[in-house]
Amino acid sequence: MSSTSDNTPVIRITPPGKWEVIDFQELKDYRDLFFFLVWRDIKVLYAQTIMGFAWAILNPLVQIIIFSIIFGKVAKLDTDGIPYLLFSTVAIIPWSYMSEAMSRSSQSLVSGQGMLGKVYFPRLIFPITPILAKLVDFSISLVLLLAVMLYYRIAPTWNLLLLPFLVVLMMSVPAGIGFWLSALSIRFRDVKFAMPFVIRMLIYSAPILYTASSIPDGYRFFYSLNPIVAVIEGYRACLLGTPIPWEFILPGTVVSALLLVSGAIYFRKLERVFVDVI
Amino acid sequence: MSNDTIAVNVEEVSKVYRLGVKEQSSEHMVQMLWGFVRSPLQNFRKYRALYTFDDIDLDGKEQSDDILWALRDISFKVNKGDVVGIIGGNGAGKSTLLKILSRITPPTRGNVSIHGRVSSLLEVGTGFHPELTGRENVFLNGTILGMRRKEVARKFDEIVAFSDVEKFLDTPVKRYSSGMRVRLAFAVAAHLEPEILIVDEVLAVGDAAFQQKCMNKMQDVGKEGRTVLFVSHNMPAVTSLCDRVVWLDHGRKVAEGPAQEIVGKYLLEGVETTAHRVWKDPSSAPGGEFARLCEVRVVSESGEIVGHCDIQEPIGLQMEYEVLKGGEVMLPHFRLRNDNGVLVFVTLDHDPEWYQRPRPAGRYVSTAWIPGNLLNEGPHFVECNLMTRHPDIPQFHLADVVSFAVTGSMAPGTARGDWPGRLKGIVSPALEWRTEFSEG
Ligand SMILES: Nc1ncnc2c1ncn2[C@@H]1O[C@H](COP(=O)(O)OP(=O)(O)OP(=O)(O)O)[C@@H](O)[C@H]1O
Numbered sequence: 001m002s003s004t005s006d007n008t009p010v011i012r013i014t015p016p017g018k019w020e021v022i023d024f025q026e027l028k029d030y031r032d033l034f035f036f037l038v039w040r041d042i043k044v045l046y047a048q049t050i051m052g053f054a055w056a057i058l059n060p061l062v063q064i065i066i067f068s069i070i071f072g073k074v075a076k077l078d079t080d081g082i083p084y085l086l087f088s089t090v091a092i093i094p095w096s097y098m099s100e101a102m103s104r105s106s107q108s109l110v111s112g113q114g115m116l117g118k119v120y121f122p123r124l125i126f127p128i129t130p131i132l133a134k135l136v137d138f139s140i141s142l143v144l145l146l147a148v149m150l151y152y153r154i155a156p157t158w159n160l161l162l163l164p165f166l167v168v169l170m171m172s173v174p175a176g177i178g179f180w181l182s183a184l185s186i187r188f189r190d191v192k193f194a195m196p197f198v199i200r201m202l203i204y205s206a207p208i209l210y211t212a213s214s215i216p217d218g219y220r221f222f223y224s225l226n227p228i229v230a231v232i233e234g235y236r237a238c239l240l241g242t243p244i245p246w247e248f249i250l251p252g253t254v255v256s257a258l259l260l261v262s263g264a265i266y267f268r269k270l271e272r273v274f275v276d277v278i
Numbered sequence: 279m280s281n282d283t284i285a286v287n288v289e290e291v292s293k294v295y296r297l298g299v300k301e302q303s304s305e306h307m308v309q310m311l312w313g314f315v316r317s318p319l320q321n322f323r324k325y326r327a328l329y330t331f332d333d334i335d336l337d338g339k340e341q342s343d344d345i346l347w348a349l350r351d352i353s354f355k356v357n358k359g360d361v362v363g364i365i366g367g368n369g370a371g372k373s374t375l376l377k378i379l380s381r382i383t384p385p386t387r388g389n390v391s392i393h394g395r396v397s398s399l400l401e402v403g404t405g406f407h408p409e410l411t412g413r414e415n416v417f418l419n420g421t422i423l424g425m426r427r428k429e430v431a432r433k434f435d436e437i438v439a440f441s442d443v444e445k446f447l448d449t450p451v452k453r454y455s456s457g458m459r460v461r462l463a464f465a466v467a468a469h470l471e472p473e474i475l476i477v478d479e480v481l482a483v484g485d486a487a488f489q490q491k492c493m494n495k496m497q498d499v500g501k502e503g504r505t506v507l508f509v510s511h512n513m514p515a516v517t518s519l520c521d522r523v524v525w526l527d528h529g530r531k532v533a534e535g536p537a538q539e540i541v542g543k544y545l546l547e548g549v550e551t552t553a554h555r556v557w558k559d560p561s562s563a564p565g566g567e568f569a570r571l572c573e574v575r576v577v578s579e580s581g582e583i584v585g586h587c588d589i590q591e592p593i594g595l596q597m598e599y600e601v602l603k604g605g606e607v608m609l610p611h612f613r614l615r616n617d618n619g620v621l622v623f624v625t626l627d628h629d630p631e632w633y634q635r636p637r638p639a640g641r642y643v644s645t646a647w648i649p650g651n652l653l654n655e656g657p658h659f660v661e662c663n664l665m666t667r668h669p670d671i672p673q674f675h676l677a678d679v680v681s682f683a684v685t686g687s688m689a690p691g692t693a694r695g696d697w698p699g700r701l702k703g704i705v706s707p708a709l710e711w712r713t714e715f716s717e718g
């Protein structure tokens with residue numbers, strides 16, 4: 001009856017079991033925590049290293065050099081006429097982001113279990129944090145990309161307008177997988193052991209080292225269901241000015257959206273029992 | 279009770295845990311190999327079973343020994359501004375209850391509603407990262423505990439002053455001593471300003487001076503009119519901080535009520551005797567040729583029968599007896615033992631009115647008054663005796679006939695004063711201290 005009681009928040013705690021939608025308002029209320037957790041991840045990553053953030057460039061650089069020598073010079077893979085170094089740099093930089101974000105996001109609940117059992121905040125913050133934190137590495141490694149593009153004198157085209165969309169797509173793929181796998185990894189620690197293996201497999205599932213045009217026509221559709229394909233081919237077209245491969249981008253976007261939504265729902269369904277199972 | 283005054287309402291909350299599902303042992307090689315093949319499927323069922331209880335009948339008579347009721351049908355209400363203690367032995371379910379209230383784990387059944395902004399402190403320093411500096415950790419930990427960034431920034435100087443680690447603010451926390459880490463962490467927690475604060479056993483860490491600081495802070499929080507729920511094994515802390523207490527045992531609520539009373543009962547748990555014994559039937563009453571016992575009571579100053587008293591209050595040991603044959607000198611006396619069975623004292627009736635005077639037949643009530651600030655905290659057991667003099671013939675002699683608990687508090691004027699722990703010793707008198715000082 002009194003007006004003060006109307007604006008005190010009321011929290012109701014009930015047994016689990018219901019399907020719940022994502023509470024965006026709550027996530028927004030916790031934005032400061034988000035900020036600090038992301039910042040902690042970034043800050044801690046290169047703590048007590050000599051090279052610091054230079055590692056964000058060195059890691060992909062070494063990969064690019066190795067791949068360029070093995071697949072470009074020795075195996076001489078066909079790249080639709082693009083220099084192999086350029087071809088692989090454009091793919092490996094988003095790929096490094098996706099693979100790292102994916103494996104960290106999948107492990108986020110297990111590695112954060114100390115906090116999980118001691119304090120409440122929206123559990124989705126756990127898998128989302130690495131998705132955001134890894135963007136810093138990604139941005140730094142763009143310097144490398146820029147250098148390679150300057151070296152080959154690639155001028156930007158209107159395709160560059162696609163970049164913001166591609167960044168969002170690139171984030172949603174590891175996020176969707178991260179939601180699913182982090183929720184599963186609480187019960188099945190197998191996820192941890194399977195992850196490096198899965199990532200090694202995934203690098204061959206997408207046109208990182210070869211061109212998508214080398215896939216036989218009959219398999220194209222199945223191939224396009226892999227959202228990583230859409231991201232990699234999208235980046236190539238966007239940065240190198242080749243024709244935009246809508247036949248990959250559209251199915252990839254749909255699949256990654258499905259992955260993201262279903263992952264979030266599954267996560268929300270199980271999030272309240274995480275602590276009891278961990 | 280109107281809804282406006284309730285801060286926390288716990289309704290029939292139960293929490294069921296499933297303990298580790300039993301491993302099956304195999305007797306020979308083939309069975310073992312078959313076990314390996316089947317185990318992924320079994321493991322799947324096993325891990326799913328950890329949080330679903332569809333397959334078992336929780337209310338059925340047959341209770342699987344795999345099931346643990348960490349909490350069972352717990353209900354209570356906490357009013358706004360109350361400081362409520364939760365007590366009970368190890369594994370009673372206290373932490374589980376706090377985890378449910380802080381939304382860390384859901385109840386298996388029942389509902390809770392909480393009116394107001396909650397902060398819970400189940401551990402100090404949650405989320406502290408060893409690689410980050412003190413300053414950075416203050417911000418991180420503050421936001422983890424539910425503060426806004428601005429709020430932490432505003433209180434930052436106060437937090438640092440409270441923690442006493444100014445010099446190390448820009449040093450990574452991994453270079454701190456564990457005491458410094460706890461100080462910094464507690465300083466952050468102490469500056470939370472929620473409407474409802476939930477605290478689990480955090481006072482158990484740190485040295486005595488630090489515990490003292492924590493206690494004072496908790497006291498302040500209570501005085502500011504916030505609602506506090508806190509778990510502690512430190513009974514004096516509970517009685518001096520809390521208005522009300524909920525006592526849990528093996529997941530069930532045993533009792534709930536004013537702090538003094540419930541703590542007193544808790545201390546006397548498992549003790550058969552009570553504060554009052556009556557023998558209605560004279561033929562079975564203890565007694566001899568000359569006198570017979572009717573009642574033994576433990577009474578407060580106002581004459582009420584009580585099972586507990588505050589350490590500062592006097593308490594009376596009272597026996598009511600009938601003298602059957604007049605003309606004898608009688609000597610009623612009590613012995614008091616503590617819970618270790620150590621004799622605290624013997625007290626003889628020296629009432630000048632009856633001293634060495636033969637008593638006529640009739641009913642008598644004799645009371646021995648124990649002053650406040652004498653007995654130590656804890657349960658006490660009374661032995662009640664009466665004998666004739668010249669010759670000395672015992673009339674009745676009953677060990678542990680009644681009992682009561684003395685509850686400590688950190689009030690000034692007690693032996694403890696503001697010292698947080700229980701003082702050792704059989705008695706705990708508040709002595710007068712004087713210190714003389716001369717320069718040089
Ligand atoms: N995750 C879990 N899985 C299974 N059993 C659990 C789990 N957490 C707690 N329990 C059990 O629940 C019971 C209550 O535990 P709880 O931690 O609430 O006790 P407590 O009253 O806090 O005890 P203490 O005074 O020792 O802190 C214990 O028997 C404990 O073994």
Ligand SMILES: [Mg+2]
Pocket residue numbers: 372373374479
């Ligand atoms: Mg506990």
